[in-house]
Amino acid sequence: MIERLADVHTHFLPPRMQRRVWDHFDQAGPLIGRPWPITYRGSEQERVETLRKLNVQMFSALAYAHRPDMAADLNEWTLAFAERTPGCLPSATFFPEPGVTAYAQAALDRGARIWKLHLQVGGFDPRLAELDPVWGLMAEAGAPVVVHAGSGPVAAGFTGPGPIGDVLRKHPRLSVIIAHAGAPEYEGFLELAERYEQVRLDTTMAFTDFFERMAPFPRDLRPRLRALGLAGKVLLGSDFPNIPYPYEHQIESLARLELGDEWLNAVCWWNAQALFAPRG
Numbered sequence: 001m002i003e004r005l006a007d008v009h010t011h012f013l014p015p016r017m018q019r020r021v022w023d024h025f026d027q028a029g030p031l032i033g034r035p036w037p038i039t040y041r042g043s044e045q046e047r048v049e050t051l052r053k054l055n056v057q058m059f060s061a062l063a064y065a066h067r068p069d070m071a072a073d074l075n076e077w078t079l080a081f082a083e084r085t086p087g088c089l090p091s092a093t094f095f096p097e098p099g100v101t102a103y104a105q106a107a108l109d110r111g112a113r114i115w116k117l118h119l120q121v122g123g124f125d126p127r128l129a130e131l132d133p134v135w136g137l138m139a140e141a142g143a144p145v146v147v148h149a150g151s152g153p154v155a156a157g158f159t160g161p162g163p164i165g166d167v168l169r170k171h172p173r174l175s176v177i178i179a180h181a182g183a184p185e186y187e188g189f190l191e192l193a194e195r196y197e198q199v200r201l202d203t204t205m206a207f208t209d210f211f212e213r214m215a216p217f218p219r220d221l222r223p224r225l226r227a228l229g230l231a232g233k234v235l236l237g238s239d240f241p242n243i244p245y246p247y248e249h250q251i252e253s254l255a256r257l258e259l260g261d262e263w264l265n266a267v268c269w270w271n272a273q274a275l276f277a278p279r280g
Contacts, residue, residue: 002251002264002265002268002269003055003269004055004057004268004269005054005055005056005057005058005236005251005268005269006056006057006058006059006235006236006268006269006271006272006273006276007051007056007058007059007060007236007237007238007240007272008058008059008060008089008114008144008146008177008202008235008236008237008272009060009062009146009177009179009202009204009236009237009238009239010051010056010059010060010061010062010237010238010239010240010241011060011061011062011063011239011240011241011242012044012047012048012061012063012078012081012085012088013061013063013074013077013078014074014077015044017063017074021242022038022041022242025037025038025242026038035244036244037244038241038242038243038244039241039243039244039245039246039247040240040241040243040247041241042241047240047241048085050240050241050247051087051240052087054247054248056087056240057087058087058089058272058273058276059087059088059089059240060088060089060091060114060116060146061078061081061082061085061088061089061091062078062091062093062114062116062146063075063077063078063091063092063093063116064093064116064117064118064121064122064148065093065094065095065122066095066118066121066122066123067095068095068097069097070095071092071093071094071095071097071100071103072099072103072106074092074093075092075093075103075106075107075112078090078091078092078093079091079092079107079110079111079112089113089114089276090110090111090112090113090114091112091113091114091115091116092104092107092108092112092114092115092116093115093116093117094115094117094131094134095122095124096124096125096128096130096131097130098130100130100131100134101133101134101137104134104137104138105137108137108141108143112143113143113144113276114143114144114145114146114276115138115143115144115145115146116145116146116147116148117145117146117147117148118147118148119147119148119149119156119158119159119163119164120148120151120154120155120156120159121148123156123157123158124158125157125158125163126147126149126158126163126164126166126167127163127166127167132170135167135170135171135174136171138171138174138175139171139173139174139175142175142198143175144175144176144177144198144200144275145174145175145176145177146177146179146202146237147164147176147177147178147179148179148180149161149163149164149178149179149182149189150178150179150180150181150182150183150184150185150189151184151185152180152183152184152211152214152215153214160185160188161182161185161188161189161191161192164176164178164192165188165192168192168195168196168199172196172197173197173198174196174198174199175198175199175200176192176196176198176199176200177199177200177201177202177235177237178192178193178199178200178201178202179202179204179237180202180204180205180206180211180237181201181202181203181204181206181207181217181225181234182201183205183206183211183214183215183217184214184215186215186217186218186221187218187221189201190221190224190225190228193228193233194224194228199233200228200232200233200234200235200271200275201225201228201233201234201235202234202235202236202237203234203235203236203237203238203250203254203267204237204238204239205237205238205239205243205250206253207250207253207254207256207257208245208249208250208253209245209249209253210244210245222257222259225257225259226259226260226263229259229263229266229267229271230262230263230266232266232270232271232274232275233271234266234267234271235267235271235272235275236250236254236267236268236269236272238250251268254267254268
């Protein structure tokens with residue numbers, strides 16, 4: 001039985017940006033060939049209360065920039081949100097642009113614990129020279145970066161395990177959490193998690209009926225997924241509130257993998273507790 005949940009992949013955004021994101025999902029159907037209704041389209045406080053009722057005791061406020069001159073302001077908002085919201089991990093982002101190293105350092109100094117990059121939406125190469133010092137900062141700080149690097153639901157120029165794999169070869173101590181378990185390139189991203197000590201996967205939308213129709217997880221990879229989870233390298237993620245089904249379906253989808261109660265509790269709680277244990 002799972003008593004507590006720690007969800008490393010949830011989104012809270014400034015109100016205007018949140019509305020624009022939901023408008024994007026409302027129009028996403030033609031791009032992916034099916035509707036994507038938002039299940040939890042409530043106020044900020046209603047969404048926080050929903051997580052509490054679901055017994056999600058740790059969560060994030062992941063934001064990501066898709067163009068220059070966004071990231072620093074987003075960090076101001078998400079870090080302030082965490083300061084006023086118990087249980088929320090201080091969250092931040094960065095983008096390849098002038099000044100990126102300075103504002104990333106400022107966010108670290110302010111206590112940012114988890115970061116988000118979206119290579120598909122941002123459309124940038126993680127190997128860009130201006131990002132190299134930032135990857136170094138993240139590696140030195142041990143700050144996990146949730147990276148949407150997989151090609152689902154639509155491939156882009158710098159998705160797949162290759163580009164982020166090149167970054168890891170240069171910064172092997174970098175802590176990266178591969179969003180959506182790397183769908184649909186599951187095996188390639190499992191290999192990165194097996195190869196690098198600080199590479200992990202999150203479960204966001206993976207294994208749900210919605211994703212299984214688009215990118216089914218190969219059954220023969222389940223033993224490797226189980227081993228990674230028991231090693232602390234698989235973490236619960238959901239994409240709340242931007243999901244087209246009830247939150248509980250993500251948990252049910254993990255349970256029906258039949259990888260055992262020990263695995264399920266590790267993924268849903270203990271692995272995140274170990275990764276984000278209080279410092280000092």
